[in-house]
Amino acid sequence: MTPRVARALRMLSPHPWLAPVGGDAGVRPGPSPEGARAGLRTAGAAMIAALALPFAIAPAEAAHRPPRTGFETSEGRRWTGAAEERDFLAAVDRWSDRVSVDRVGTTGQGRPLRLVRVGRERPGATTVLLVCGQHGDEPAGREACLTTVRDLAFAEDRATRALLSRTTLLVLPTVNPDGRAAGTRGNAGGIDVNRDHIALETAEARAVAAVVRDERPQVIYDLHEYGATPPYYDKDLFALWPRNLNVHGRIHDASRTLSERYVRPAATAGGHTSGHYGIWTDPATGEPVKQVAGDGQERILRNVSGLKHAAGLLIESRIDALSEAEKTDPARNHRRRVASHLTALGGLLDFTDEQRARLRAATARSRLAGLTQRDPVYLGGADNDPAEPSEILADPPCGYRLDAARYAGVKDELALHGVTVQPERDGVFVPLRQSARSLIPLLLDRRATYHLANGQVRTAC
Structure with a gap:
């Protein structure tokens, strides 16, 4: 057993709702604790295993007691409020020299759009951007983002410190605060922010675009939730990479690796089922039945990420209750949704640490290709849907x-x-x-x- 795995096992005594094996009563059974823990072999997995323990902190910080979100203090009975988020991030910023919080925009209703930076800027560091809460009625990813900021800010284990020495994590914790306040998918103007990354009509999408332009992240990870359609579309988590045909091959491959070799396996090790977003499958054979979403349209952040030279991934947790217990007690449902996002984030951190050289090379190749490339440009199609001749600018x-x-x-x-x-x-x-x-x-x-x-x-x- 490696030291990192041993540490992960010592830290696996969090609040029951974050047990990585789906152990909450009424949740779909996951692998045994031994099987799940055996998968915790890297820095990201070890850190995520400790996410309910913001208590492995330096002695100087112990007196402050790291802040907790409204979701945590209520044990999942309610989502973190806007004022709670503000105070939570202010406290993390004040108590940790690893964190800074800046305002990068203002919504139509005057709410701030915040960017959180975890880790110091260093030459050659890998930059990862978490985009949380684009849809105001999909709150679980936002909660995972907030607690991840806190836990990275205060963790003192060697693996996490090493990760942060060569990684800058940027987090937009609530991209659509007006929608979050109203409980609506769109923003205050009724616009779906995740369909606005080309037109940039909304303050929210403009803030995301400015961060991507100025920070040039190597990875953009977009957290969402979805409604299930049993039995064809019914996984705990769905993931999908950029499908747009104009995405550079190396960026496309790195994004798919992030999904298939890191994020989905991390979810499975945590006891969560996973699949490909937008694809219905036959429950008996696992074969695709039809595609209902997840195409190559360029206005969606998942695709824009690839077009802007970042390995991109959409990740979606299942909103619907998995059991009668979750229907009876919505807090169980809330906790499971957040826990599934946290397990997937472990895969993202491992990918970042292990694939950083590949990411640097892919990003550089993608940026330089535009200076010399004469390849066709595609106005339609996707990596699983060839473009029509009329959609191809061959010359x-x-x-x-x-x-x-x-x-x-x-x-x-x-x-x-x-x-x-x-x-x-x-x-x-x-x-x-x-x-x-x-x-x-x-x-x-x-x-x-x-x-x-x-x-x-x-x-x-």
């Missing part, structure tokens, strides 16, 4: 011209997307030869489904 243009009026209408959005332009008389020219090459036609070509403006195609440079 992409040199770029797109925007006159002054059109440019004025999209200037801010192009800047947020990290697109560079060349001033011209009465307008600008947007060359494809830049890091944002694969994204630009989706923004400016009139044939693209969600384009921002009708750019004038220029075939020769």
